[in-house]
Amino acid sequence: MQHSDVAAIILAAGEGVRMKSKKPKVAHEVLGKPLVRWVVDAAKAAGIGRIITVVGHGKEQVAPLVEDTTVVEQVQQRGTADAVRSCAEALAGFTGALLVLSGDCPLIEPETISALIDAQREVDAAASLLTMEPADPTGYGRIVREDSARAGVLRIVEQKDATPEEAALTECNAGFYCFDAPLLFEALGRVDANNAQGEFYLTDVVRLFVEDGRAVVAVKAQDARECSGVNSRIQLAEITAFARDRINRAHMEAGVSMMDPLTTWIGPDVRLSADVELLPEVMLFGSTSVGEGSVVGPFSRLVDTQVGCGCTIDETVAIEAQVDDGATCGPRAYLRPGAHLCKRAKAGTHVEIKKSTIGEGSKVPHLSYIGDCTMGAGVNIGAGTITCNYDGTRKSPTVIGDEVFVGSDTMLVAPVTVGDRALIGAGSCITQDVDAGALALGRARQTQIDGWADKHHQHDVAAKS
Ligand code: UD1
Numbered sequence: 001m002q003h004s005d006v007a008a009i010i011l012a013a014g015e016g017v018r019m020k021s022k023k024p025k026v027a028h029e030v031l032g033k034p035l036v037r038w039v040v041d042a043a044k045a046a047g048i049g050r051i052i053t054v055v056g057h058g059k060e061q062v063a064p065l066v067e068d069t070t071v072v073e074q075v076q077q078r079g080t081a082d083a084v085r086s087c088a089e090a091l092a093g094f095t096g097a098l099l100v101l102s103g104d105c106p107l108i109e110p111e112t113i114s115a116l117i118d119a120q121r122e123v124d125a126a127a128s129l130l131t132m133e134p135a136d137p138t139g140y141g142r143i144v145r146e147d148s149a150r151a152g153v154l155r156i157v158e159q160k161d162a163t164p165e166e167a168a169l170t171e172c173n174a175g176f177y178c179f180d181a182p183l184l185f186e187a188l189g190r191v192d193a194n195n196a197q198g199e200f201y202l203t204d205v206v207r208l209f210v211e212d213g214r215a216v217v218a219v220k221a222q223d224a225r226e227c228s229g230v231n232s233r234i235q236l237a238e239i240t241a242f243a244r245d246r247i248n249r250a251h252m253e254a255g256v257s258m259m260d261p262l263t264t265w266i267g268p269d270v271r272l273s274a275d276v277e278l279l280p281e282v283m284l285f286g287s288t289s290v291g292e293g294s295v296v297g298p299f300s301r302l303v304d305t306q307v308g309c310g311c312t313i314d315e316t317v318a319i320e321a322q323v324d325d326g327a328t329c330g331p332r333a334y335l336r337p338g339a340h341l342c343k344r345a346k347a348g349t350h351v352e353i354k355k356s357t358i359g360e361g362s363k364v365p366h367l368s369y370i371g372d373c374t375m376g377a378g379v380n381i382g383a384g385t386i387t388c389n390y391d392g393t394r395k396s397p398t399v400i401g402d403e404v405f406v407g408s409d410t411m412l413v414a415p416v417t418v419g420d421r422a423l424i425g426a427g428s429c430i431t432q433d434v435d436a437g438a439l440a441l442g443r444a445r446q447t448q449i450d451g452w453a454d455k456h457h458q459h460d461v462a463a464k465s
């Protein structure tokens with residue numbers, strides 16, 4: 001799709017009172033992605049050349065989410081018409097097709113946006129608008145047509161202003177439009193706030209166009225759920241479940257197995273290869289990708305994490321991590337930002353890794369913390385080993401060469417370097433660099449008092465009798 005000559009305004013300034021939240025509505029997330037971001041990305045996928053986002057309520061939280069668009073502030077939230085009007089300056093001189101998209105309807109598809117543009121262009125209409133027949137029309141604006149359902153659109157009436165007859169209409173305004181820009185701004189100048197909510201309604205321009213004898217065309221959405229708006233937490237959960245099903249189905253069709261699609265939650269930008277297997281209770285969010293033949297789950301959450309082919313990721317939380325081909329994680333591994341498991345490496349049970357490279361075939365199998373560490377290939381880290389990378393003020397690096405063997409329960413006090421093939425005795429506290437090929441021991445020498453325990457034991461038996 002290529003609509004580089006089209007501009008889009010995304011409405012995202014409203015508070016969303018019914019969310020009962022300190023966070024502005026459009027910043028709430030569906031499958032790890034803020035509502036407004038879904039809409040921006042749909043517009044981008046439709047090839048829209050120019051995107052303007054109207055922010056207002058909670059703008060300091062919303063603006064950073066849409067940095068790649070032109071951000072315009074609507075100082076007072078006086079309604080959707082007022083929100084569009086606040087873009088007049090940013091669009092000065094623009095005479096093309098102008099989309100207006102609701103920032104609180106995340107599941108809109110690029111194809112639908114494209115269809116709206118085509119419908120407006122086909123008859124050079126003043127406006128095209130998307131309509132739908134939701135299962136529950138409560139809260140939506142109703143489409144009033146001339147006499148029959150096939151006749152032309154006359155106007156849109158908001159639920160709060162509707163007569164009982166109008167409220168009984170089932171065709172609703174989805175909140176997506178494509179306008180002729182100059183005609184829109186001219187009509188916006190005539191919109192007033194004489195209505196139940198005392199707001200400037202964008203929907204009023206439809207009536208004004210019809211009165212002027214200009215063409216208004218309606219495009220009916222195939223599935224109303226695609227254009228459902230989020231106005232409450234209940235709708236947020238409903239839309240999330242619908243998005244989950246839609247995304248999961250597409251992955252399964254492309255060759256991904258899911259034992260339990262109902263507990264598998266995948267964000268819209270996640271990439272999965274064929275023959276990936278997902279076990280129950282898995283969340284894959286952000287820019288995560290998983291390569292062919294890898295198994296993820298059960299109980300795993302991966303965010304912005306790249307997993308190669310043939311990996312096993314069991315009960316793992318990974319954030320901004322990289323796991324190369326054939327590597328294994330978990331059960332109960334925690335990979336924090338900058339963790340990189342090279343090919344066939346292992347982060348085992350109760351292992352936390354941060355900002356560290358675990359070299360090819362190296363293993364950290366049990367109960368370890370590895371932070372700010374560069375580890376070579378073929379290393380074995382004994383159970384309970386930790387890098388002491390933080391002295392309370394600064395973080396320091398640990399460097400471990402190839403084929404090093406670290407005995408269990410070792411503390412590596414950074415900054416410290418362990419040379420290739422070195423061996424560290426179990427229970428060591430390593431504070432100095434270890435040379436290649438050397439054995440290092442850093443623990444108290446063991447002493448023994450012969451017969452002491454037996455004597456002690458006899459004493460106890462005597463005392464009790
Ligand atoms: C709007 C439509 C309604 C439609 C519904 C579809 C109007 C008057 N009504 O109603 O016909 O059925 O969407 O979802 O347009 N916003 C601003 N500035 C404002 C007010 C709102 O930017 O001053 C933004 C909101 O953040 C939101 C969008 O516009 O993203 C829609 O606003 P909302 O208050 O949710 O409108 P609805 O009552 O849902």
Ligand code: CA
Pocket residue numbers: 104229230231
């Ligand atoms: Ca809404």
